[in-house]
Amino acid sequence: MISNRNWLILFALSLCCSSFLLFLLHYMIFHDIHHILIYTIHDLAFLPLEVLLVTLILHQMLEYRAMKNKLNKLNMVIGVFFSEIGTPLLRYFSEHDRDHTEKITFFSSMKTWDTPQYQKKQKEIMNLPCSITITCTELIPLRNLLVMKEELLVRMLQNPVLLEHESFTDVLQAVFHLTEELKHRGECTNLPESDVDHVSGDITRAYSMMIPVWLSYLAHLKIHYPYLHSLAVRTNPFTETEDVIIRE
Known part of the structure; x- marks a missing residue:
């Protein structure tokens, strides 16, 4: 040969x-x-x-076009992630965030953000602290959600296209690690405080990684898919109550 x-x-x-x-x-x-x-x-x-x-x-020129098409495909996969598990996780994490009120204020005006503002907010969000406070009982619904979506996470981790998006790959690994941690703890009852603190650290890691990727994804939708951006903003996980009804 x-x-x-x-x-x-x-x-x-x-x-x-x-x-x-x-x-x-x-x-x-x-x-x-x-x-x-x-x-x-x-x-x-x-x-x-x-x-x-x-x-x-x-x-x-050809390379730029190919990269643009690849990024569009990547963002489609990222969209599936946030639709299926990412947005519910962000909402759950934000409810247990010590700085929950600050995050709500930060994202309260996102309906009016344009592309330059998205770029500015992506930098500003890196300076906001992310710290989770949670109890054993509150870990149970989180564990159930992650275990239910574990197959989706595995399929995404096996997707070679996602290797092109390093930050999203890090998010998947962090969420999958959290899934493994909770799955091996059974019903997550009667855990010692030290163990809960350890899991809280894993949650904080995933939470802090997800927010910038979510913002980047929304910025992409703002430019290319305004109708998807509209729904994503209305299902913003950093609100007191989710309301998709258009009232204005």
Whole structure:
């Protein structure tokens, strides 16, 4: 079996041989070596420009288009995540956030945010603290939700496309780790305070990673899918009560 490197060498040699044979045929027919040399040098002189046009410009344009299509597909998967489990998790986490009121205030005006404001808010949210306070009893519904959606998390982690989105991959790993932690604790009853603190740390990690990714996803929807953005804003997990009804 011919290796990839050997195949390239053979292909290059065949092209060179073809070119030589065509030049030879041209000479045999017209007997004009001067004409052959003129056009050969002319083509060689234009070769750097061809490299510039094809490699640096056309290739970059095609690569940008391919990356844009890939990002659209990535955001579709991210949308499924937040629709199925991400938004419910954010709502649950925010309800147990020590700075719950501050988060509500921060996101209260998001209906009016434009793209520059989204970019600004993504930076500002990194400075807001995320700290979870939770009890054994409150871990039970969280455990049930995560175990119920575990198969979805596994399928997403197996998706090679998601490797292109490092921050979202980190979110999946953090949420999946939290799922494993809670699943191995059974019914999550009568846990010592030290263990609850440990789980709270896992929740805080996932929570703090999810918020920037969620904001980035909403910024994408704002530009490309305004109707999806409208629903995402109306189901904003950082509100006292969820209300999807349009009243204005």
